[in-house]
Amino acid sequence: MHINFPLLLVLAVVITGLLALIDLVWLGPKRRRARAVYEAKVDVADPVVLERMGKEPLLVEYGKSFFPVLLVVLVLRSFLVEPFQIPSGSMKPTLEVGDFILVNKFAYGIRLPVIDSKVIAIGDPERGDVMVFRYPNDPRINYIKRVVGLPGDRVSYAGKELFINGEKVPTSVVEVKLDEDLPAGHPMQNIAEVRILEEQLGEVEHHIRVERLARTPAAQEWLVPPGHYFMMGDNRDNSNDSRYWNAPDMPRELWGMVPDNYIVGKAFAIWMHWPEPKLRNLPSFSRVALIH
Template identity: 75%
Template sequence: MHFNFPLILVIAVAGTGLLALLDRLLLAPGRRRAQERYQREVDVADPQTIERLGKEPLLIEYSKSFFPVLAVVLVLRSFLVEPFQIPSGSMKPTLEVGDFILVNKFSYGIRLPVLDTKVIPIGGPQRGDVMVFRYPNDPRVNYIKRVVGLPGDHVAYADKQLFVNGEPVSRELLRVEPDDEVPAGHPLQAIAEADVFQEQLGETTHLIRHKRLSQAPPAREWVVPEGHYFMVGDNRDNSNDSRYWSASDMPRELWGMVPDNYIVGKAFAVWMHWPEPKLRNLPSFSSVALIN
């Protein structure tokens, strides 16, 4: 079950705010009048009775306490920075499972919460950005990939090599490492390896990963439509992304390119690593870093 947290937060802010306003305009003056009337009607006023007549209802008290906190969270989360957790290995080695990241919500323009309508254009995604977006097949789910193709770009993928507008994306082999994604006990576990490259995409230098035992998919090419972005994971042989969009790609789930109105923001930092949020497994802050 997926909860629409932005909608819940907006409703919570609106509800607590309205109750606080109702108390300020109607209920609080009524309580003060009740206190004054009581004091006029008795010779000696009982302090406890005065306090009881002026006491805020519990719902009003909670609403006035929570409203400013919820309002600040709404503003920060909707317009400035939002935290996310990485649930899969599709962005290895840049991002590991269990990384907690921060996403800049205004890099690509100010959007209204819930509606995701851009109201103030500031900038757009650039090649090489690590971007969080709503999954086109299920907008309740957030995905994270790297921007490879901008509107109008010609993108190709052949023999595990990316091409953008006819030019191969520059890369350099850095190291060969054991493929830790092969299940324990698999007959190929002992020999499975992965190549780690340093790739230059636009102005961004970052790491990507290729499995040596994974076959290259058929050569494909695409033209990115206006208002859309071509997204690819850094873990090139283990990422469901814009490269998979036709029936021949089954059993991978098809979803194609990302429309502009599905953009959430630009990922810019890892602030914590906690693969299993449990008390016996404490979070680690050793991987705090900016995201390239």
């Protein structure tokens, strides 16, 4: 079950705002009139009675207290910055499971909350951006990948090498090590190698992860249609992304490219790492960094 938090937040703002408005235009003046009538009838007003007559109903009191807080949260989350937690390793080594990230909500345009309709165009995704978007097969789920192909690009992937518009994307080896993700006792634990490569996508230099023994998919080429983006995870052999759009032989759920109206925002910083949010496991701030 997926909770539509943006919708709940909007409803909370509307309800608390209505309570505050009702008190402003009706309940508040009614209380003041009642106090004025009481004070006119008695020689000495009882302070306890005055306090009771001026007291706001509990629901109104809570509504007026929470409305400004919820409104600020709605504005910040909808138009400025939204936090997310990384649930999988598809973006390793850039992002680890348990990283808490910040996403710029206005980098690609101002969108209305809940309906996600763009009302003000500001910029477009650029090759190399790490982008959060709604999963095309289930828009209630947020995904995060790297922008590889822009509208009109020809993207090819062959022999675990990436080509854009016929040109190989340059890479260089940073590190070769054993696969740390294999569980203890795995038969391949001592021979399965992982290569960490530095890749240059547009103006962005970043690291990707490639497993030597992982299956090499058949060479494919895609043409990115207008208004869409070709997305790939930095953990190239363990990422469900745009490469599997027309590859029925791959054991992954097919979803293709990301339309513009499914974009959430640009990830720009890691602010905390907490793989298991429990009281006995405290968060770490050792991974605080800008995302490239």
